[in-house]
Amino acid sequence: MADFTAEVFQNEYLAANADVVDAVVTVTSAGGASAGPRRGDAVEVIVIDTSGSMAGDRGRKIVAARNATQAAIDTIDDGVLFAVVSGTQQARIVYPEAVGLVRADETTRIEAKAAVSRVQAKGGTAIGSWLLAVAKLLEDAPDALAHAILLTDGKNESESDENLQAAIDYCVGRFQCDARGLGTDWEVDELRRVASALLGTVDIVPDPDDLEAEFEALTRTAMGRESRVALRMWTPKGSTVEFVRQVSPTLEDLGGMAEPVNALTSDYPLGAWSGDESRDYHVRIRIPTGNVGDERLAARVMLDIDGDEQPPSLVRAVWTDDEGLSTRINAEVAHYTGQAELAEAIHEGLAARESGDDKTATVRLGRAVQLAHEAGNDDTVKLLQGVVDVEDPVTGTVRLKRDVETADEMALDVRSTRTVRVRKAGS
Amino acid sequence: MATIDCPTCGEKTIADASFCEACGADLVAVEPVGGACVSCGAHAVDGDYCLECGHRQPDPHDHVEVRDGRVAGVTDVGHRHHRNEDAMALADLGDALVTVVCDGVSTTDNPHEASQGAADAFLAVVAAAVRSGAYAASTTLVDAVGAAQDAVLSVERPGSAGNPSCTLVAAVMWPERSTVDVCWLGDSRAYWLGPDEGAQLTNDHSWANEAVAAGEATLEEAERDPRAHTITRWLGADAVDLAPGIITADVGAGRLVACTDGLWNYEPEPDALAARVAEIEGDALAVAAALTDFALDAGGRDNITVVVTDAHVDTRSRP
Numbered sequence: 001m002a003d004f005t006a007e008v009f010q011n012e013y014l015a016a017n018a019d020v021v022d023a024v025v026t027v028t029s030a031g032g033a034s035a036g037p038r039r040g041d042a043v044e045v046i047v048i049d050t051s052g053s054m055a056g057d058r059g060r061k062i063v064a065a066r067n068a069t070q071a072a073i074d075t076i077d078d079g080v081l082f083a084v085v086s087g088t089q090q091a092r093i094v095y096p097e098a099v100g101l102v103r104a105d106e107t108t109r110i111e112a113k114a115a116v117s118r119v120q121a122k123g124g125t126a127i128g129s130w131l132l133a134v135a136k137l138l139e140d141a142p143d144a145l146a147h148a149i150l151l152t153d154g155k156n157e158s159e160s161d162e163n164l165q166a167a168i169d170y171c172v173g174r175f176q177c178d179a180r181g182l183g184t185d186w187e188v189d190e191l192r193r194v195a196s197a198l199l200g201t202v203d204i205v206p207d208p209d210d211l212e213a214e215f216e217a218l219t220r221t222a223m224g225r226e227s228r229v230a231l232r233m234w235t236p237k238g239s240t241v242e243f244v245r246q247v248s249p250t251l252e253d254l255g256g257m258a259e260p261v262n263a264l265t266s267d268y269p270l271g272a273w274s275g276d277e278s279r280d281y282h283v284r285i286r287i288p289t290g291n292v293g294d295e296r297l298a299a300r301v302m303l304d305i306d307g308d309e310q311p312p313s314l315v316r317a318v319w320t321d322d323e324g325l326s327t328r329i330n331a332e333v334a335h336y337t338g339q340a341e342l343a344e345a346i347h348e349g350l351a352a353r354e355s356g357d358d359k360t361a362t363v364r365l366g367r368a369v370q371l372a373h374e375a376g377n378d379d380t381v382k383l384l385q386g387v388v389d390v391e392d393p394v395t396g397t398v399r400l401k402r403d404v405e406t407a408d409e410m411a412l413d414v415r416s417t418r419t420v421r422v423r424k425a426g427s
Numbered sequence: 428m429a430t431i432d433c434p435t436c437g438e439k440t441i442a443d444a445s446f447c448e449a450c451g452a453d454l455v456a457v458e459p460v461g462g463a464c465v466s467c468g469a470h471a472v473d474g475d476y477c478l479e480c481g482h483r484q485p486d487p488h489d490h491v492e493v494r495d496g497r498v499a500g501v502t503d504v505g506h507r508h509h510r511n512e513d514a515m516a517l518a519d520l521g522d523a524l525v526t527v528v529c530d531g532v533s534t535t536d537n538p539h540e541a542s543q544g545a546a547d548a549f550l551a552v553v554a555a556a557v558r559s560g561a562y563a564a565s566t567t568l569v570d571a572v573g574a575a576q577d578a579v580l581s582v583e584r585p586g587s588a589g590n591p592s593c594t595l596v597a598a599v600m601w602p603e604r605s606t607v608d609v610c611w612l613g614d615s616r617a618y619w620l621g622p623d624e625g626a627q628l629t630n631d632h633s634w635a636n637e638a639v640a641a642g643e644a645t646l647e648e649a650e651r652d653p654r655a656h657t658i659t660r661w662l663g664a665d666a667v668d669l670a671p672g673i674i675t676a677d678v679g680a681g682r683l684v685a686c687t688d689g690l691w692n693y694e695p696e697p698d699a700l701a702a703r704v705a706e707i708e709g710d711a712l713a714v715a716a717a718l719t720d721f722a723l724d725a726g727g728r729d730n731i732t733v734v735v736t737d738a739h740v741d742t743r744s745r746p
Contacts, residue, residue: 236481237467264479287481293506294466297481317481322507 002031002227002275004303004310009332012316013325019289021298023315024247024332027270028278029227041144043081043101043175044222045134046072046215049152050086053185054121057208061153061182062121064208068215070113072149075219076104081144083137084116088123089158091133100140124158127194128167135171145272146175147222148198149215153182156190164190168197172257176200176271178218181414182208184406188413196252199271204414206407225272230304231281234265234312236297239287244268247336248280251343251417267304280421282336283315290319332422335375339419342371342380346416350409353387353400362388362400370396377420383412486510488539492712495519497602498526499712500734501719505689506727508533513687513732514542514593516550523557524600525550526734529575530615530687532592532661536584541591544578545662549597557599564599564608564675571597572610572662572671579662592663595671596629596685600678602738607678610671613658616691618700621681625701628676632660632668682714682737689731690722711735 010023046069054062069084076082081101084094095112096102102112127150134148156164171177177198179191182205195202205211231254235241246252258266270279285298300312320326349364365388372380373393381393386408388398464472469479476483488511489504496519504511512531518524527546531538552571556562575595582591594613601607607628609617614631630636634657635649649655660668682704694700707717715735722731 234478236477237469237479239481290482295483295509297476297478297483300478314476 002029002273004029004227004229004273004305006231006301006303006310006313008301008313008315009330010315011326011328011330011333012318013320013322013328014289014317015323015326016292016319016321017289018319018326019286020242021285021287021315021317022330022333022337023283023299024330024336025231025281025283025301025313025315026278026332027229027231027281027303029273029275032275041081041141042077042223042226043083043138043141043144043146044072044076044104044219045083045085045137045146045148045175046219047085047087047091047130047134047148047150048119049088049125049154049182050119050121051088051123051125051152051154052121053125053154054182056153057183060208062119064211065151065182066116066119068151068211069116071212072215072219073104073109073112073116075216075223076109077223078103078105080104080223081141082108082112084112085130085133085137086119087125087127087130087133087152089126089129090123091130093133093137094119101137125152125154125156126159126163127152127156127190128159128164131167131171131177131194134177135174138174145226145228147225147272148175148177149218149222150177150179150191150194151182151211151215152179152186152191154185155187165193168194172197173269178202178222180205180211180214180218181410182211184410188410192414199252199269201250202414204407204410206411221274222272224274224276227273227275228306229270229273231268231270232261232265232302232304232309233268233283234297234300234302235285236287237264239285239298241266242284242286244281244283245340246270246279247282247339248278248419248421251340251419254281280332280336282333282340285315287317290317292319292321294319335422336419338371338375339377342368342375342377343416345371346380346384346412350387350413358400362398365400366396366398368396369393369398375420379418379420380415383408383415387412491515492716493517494710494712496524497711497738498524498734498736499710499715500526500528500732501712501715502732503689503719503723503727503730505730506723508730510539511730512538512542512593513689513730514539514546515732515734516546517734518550518554520554520557522601522603523553523562524602524683524736524738525553525557525597526600526617526683526685526736527553527595527597528615528685528687528732528734529596529662530594530613530689530730530732532589532594532658532663535589535592535663536586537582537591538593540582541579541663542593544582545575545593545595548574548578549595553597553599562599564610564673568597568599568608568610568671568673572612572669576662576666576669580664590664592661592666594658594661594687598628598683598685598736600683600736600738605678606675607683608673608675610673612660612662612666612669612671614656615685615687617683617685618697619676619678619681620684620697620701620704621679622705623701625681625697625699625704626676627697628674630672631656632658632672634659680739682711682735684714684718684736685734686718687730687732689727689729690718690733692729693722693725711737 095115178200299315345368352360391397464477466482467480471479516527529542531542556567596611596615617628635655
């Protein structure tokens with residue numbers, strides 16, 4: 001089994017009366033995948049939109065969806081339980097034809113691909129009903145590590161938003177879901193809500209030709225994940241957890257996912273992990289202030305790996321009257337605070353642009369260019385250049401573009417939460 | 428308000444209450460996790476911290492006061508350091524009064540274990556020699572340095588810092604003869620402090636002193652060098668010179684003070700230190716405590732250790 005470590009980066013020194021402790025926790029798994037068969041069951045469900053709009057673009061979308069699904073099926077490991085769902089105003093199980101899930105092998109993969117090849121595009125879009133269909137399939141394997149890929153090309157217009165939200169809420173903790181939007185007629189916010197709640201990623205696939213590679217990559221990543229990880233955090237009596245957020249590879253607020261263990265301890269599910277990855281988390285805790293010279297624990301961070309609790313890493317607070325110590329800025333905390341501000345600037349800039357407030361849009365998107373440039377977030381600078389002309393990235397001087405490709409704007413929106421890591425000195 | 432299930436009756440009760448409201452069971456006594464926290468009183472101390480309020484529990488070695496007859500010492504972590512890496516060992520053996528003070532080198536691994544191990548080992552050799560009548564300064568003190576070095580070498584080195592290392596200053600006072608044998612490695616010092624004047628009995632093993640002794644620099648030039656206060660002798664695996672300084676001094680009325688640089692950095696001059704001590708009322712422990720408080724008030728940037736021998740006040744003869 002892979003080795004997991006949690007490393008804390010912080011400035012533990014606080015000025016007298018200060019009560020806010022920031023820390024970045026880097027969680028890393030190393031040692032690769034375990035040899036031999038998985039310890040428990042894994043499930044892969046592929047959900048593709050087969051609404052009428054998928055027949056558009058002279059049939060390219062539905063053909064791409066079939067091909068991509070078949071590529072994903074070919075990537076599923078032997079023994080993994082799987083199913084394929086097609087979604088319209090309701091969900092239909094494309095494969096298996098019998099009730100439940102089927103284990104992947106040579107025969108079932110061929111059967112599944114044949115079933116997929118017969119899928120037609122006709123009907124509406126009710127994403128919530130698709131999610132509930134996945135949850136229903138999983139009743140067969142309640143303890144399995146379950147992953148779904150969800151594809152849509154349109155808005156969730158065949159059910160109420162309350163229905164979608166209720167379905168998302170029901171599925172939390174049951175499976176993880178990576179959501180992909182094909183083309184530009186879908187809602188970024190809808191898919192982001194699905195992916196964030198279900199510990200997955202969200203992205204745009206503007207061109208149907210790119211869908212196959214995307215599905216294959218998503219499935220391969222899912223197959224590599226075999227450990228269920230939770231971040232368990234103890235904080236002292238009288239303290240408040242201001243936030244727990246994943247900050248790398250993407251920004252995700254985990255605060256709403258806290259599951260209390262006892263009065264002082266909560267679990268934050270981190271989903272399934274492979275034996276070779278690393279993610280960063282930023283925690284901010286408000287604790288009762290101490291006297292100069294006092295040291296107090298602000299948090300004990302423990303990883304729970306498949307139910308095994310690892311030894312704690314400590315987030316500390318030491319009150320000092322030495323300003324040289326208390327005013328030190330921790331590089332990791334500062335960097336990710338900036339990355340969060342960057343995502344917010346993009347979000348606000350795009351919203352202002354949408355509402356016709358060009359002045360605010362220019363200021364906020366300019367600030368975003370400046371922050372992305374400072375942090376070395378080159379991919380985000382490129383995405384920003386899809387909506388603004390950059391005159392000076394250092395000062396954040398930009399002009400709004402007149403003609404913006406919808407796909408560029410959506411890509412900026414959907415990828416605004418992608419972060420880069422701290423540039424280490426000398427590199 | 429947070430509630431817990433009472434371990435006795437199972438009813439919900441207030442988490443931080445002392446007694447279960449339903450059955451009256453003593454919640455604190457039912458399942459103590461550890462000792463009581465010095466900050467919040469909760470029985471939730473686990474290792475260094477309270478798992479209720481998070482307060483770090485004081486290390487018992489942060490402040491220690493010891494007295495044996497006419498010898499007494501105080502060691503204190505100071506205001507800046509998080510661990511007390513100084514150590515002391517002392518004994519009133521009747522004929523002889525023995526003092527050992529060591530200062531762990533903080534850039535090395537486990538310096539606190541090195542300093543305590545060295546002090547204890549040194550004292551053991553001297554005490555055995557005094558008791559058996561075999562004591563002779565020229566041989567016993569060198570043997571004791573050897574035992575202290577062995578103790579430092581046996582300290583584990585878990586990290587990537589330097590080899591465990593420490594300084595040492597020791598004094599064996601013979602009240603009947605009015606002499607004191609002093610032995611040292613590094614920059615921990617011994618002073619003789621009379622009612623009107625004082626004398627420094629040790630000569631720091633520092634870069635500045637060695638440069639002056641070798642005729643390579645004047646004292647003024649040497650003191651300006653950034654290496655001036657770098658120690659040149661110490662106990663530890665990478666010690667380059669294990670030869671201790673050893674002297675025997677005739678002394679009159681007064682007190683012997685052995686200390687680490689946590690004290691003398693704030694008052695290096697013997698006469699000024701003597702004047703300060705002359706104002707302190709009380710026995711050896713009172714003097715050691717007052718000097719420690721002086722160093723703390725002056726900033727306490729380093730660990731502080733002060734051991735005082737007051738041969739003229741025999742506390743054991745008091746009723």
